[in-house]
Amino acid sequence: MTQRELDAAGITDPSLRAAYTRCRLLNARHGRTYFLATRLLPADRRPAVHALYGFARWADDIVDDMGTDATAAERAAALARLEERLRQALTGAGPSAEPVVLALADTAARYAIDPAHFTDFMASMRSDLTVTDYATYDDLRAYMHGSAAVIGLQMLPVLGTVTARARAAPHAAALGVAFQLTNFLRDVGEDLDRGRIYLPADLLAAHGVQRDLLLWSRRTGRHDPRITAALRAAEDLTRAVYREAAPGLAMLDPVSRPCIRTAYVLYRTILDAIAADGYAVLHRRAVVRRRRRAVVAADGLARVLAARLKARGAAAHRAPPVPSPNDVRSRSAKEAG
Template identity: 35%
Template structure:
């Protein structure tokens, strides 16, 4: 297969390929995602790399279920004088979550206190990691700084937290079967942001979306827990969590096209842009044309497919954990509606969900959280 054939075939298939293969099982992922590189060797696609991580996370939780009988919180082992400090650390994580993710924070109120605190700790670590490349000091961040952050993460998982916020996560990972791999993968996503400003195809973009957002789902499932009456496989629940992360990140990308272009970044598949008759210059110029509208319609359609895939797994979560997930799904999916309402002008108009619509979404998310699998 020459390069031209490979590119055309790939761009035709990506619209449906990724969400469908998440349902189809590991064999179909391998069959559709391994391709020969120019040297004649078999190259592994982003999808298979990510699915291997999913299998590992699911196996970790299933092993806990077999040994513990039921996935639950491990008992506290507290050294004298440390409990108050730990409570203070979790309280601070809750404050950060409430300040920067109000809707999600509200949704965690139905969780048990242990699960709620653990989710806060994970959220804060993810936010701090994202701030390294997107925050006020982003211009000073180097690969070596990310290496130091990863070393600090490893210390944290070994019970050696650097500060109060690290301590909350260090405690969380002793209570729940949370694996370090998704956390390391998120840092890898930050490295990609330092060295890469364009993506050749959706395979490359999918891997980036997994690193920076799909990982959050894999971190969270062990804490949120699977419903006792769920008949779904652990792998399928993880796949749905992964799909929600991918869907949210694709939505972020489509919302922020203009903002990213002003920073010299294009998080859109280059081959699909070319196929639509568009170029980088069109993006940087911010031209809303019929070609752009058609291109955006296809991108939005793909994001919605990932949201559809994510829906299948929310009902399989522990009932007390579903509300924030449903709220995130419903609100983010509405951003796609707002892009359409703006006539696909995501260059100068920022699509956002109004406060009124957010308030309406919360009871709807709550009602869905009460449904049985």
């Protein structure tokens, strides 16, 4: 399937094909929900999405998964090297030896993606090295502009729109934020182990929750109604951002729409799983059942087939009519005369 996608996208250079394949593997391994939705895109657009995801994942791994012995200075140096390689690749200074950077730069050139989106993303990645919590939701939104909103903005040129891109952009940015807020809520315990809290301190404090209480719950496995209330408030906040994003679905190219709608439904379903599990995210990760994922994916596939049939019908309707034999004979007689 990988080769067919690369062929459909017109990616023929062997080094680029290898780079895009690497990004696809990162997506399949680490972003199961995202990868499943991406399968619903037309084949020629999937490599670009894999490249965008692969680069984001690569940078995130530098921040979180270099190993427990890696110091903040070592992580910062690795991020700086990555950013410099990206700058050189985007400005045409030369192809990168780093596969994810090579694929990303090619995607950015093919779809004319604003380089500022990558600059903003790297700024948020650097902040993760020093910032461990956020006082207010506004503070968190400022961070998420670079870590999540710009991902939605990077995707828009790849997905295509039926409206002016500027009109769809705020909704695409909101969807990126909604996805990340969902991950923050699902991963509260794991993030706490890394010393970070991605839920706004003022939201937690409104329910009597502070870092010490979260650490106690994580350590002991015990529940506290104040934590449950705060997590429920975070869920409500996240659902509000999904509502902010929803109008953008209809603004996408019809052949891309089922993919993003499926991601929208699957990520929102994570919130359902968190609530059904009693908001126990400090103790275990909420999981969407495989059957539920399959149902959503099947619905997405049905929508893909419908969109493609409609597109083919519209193309056939626009095609010039095939002349009948009588038309040909009549035209020939006139030309002979």
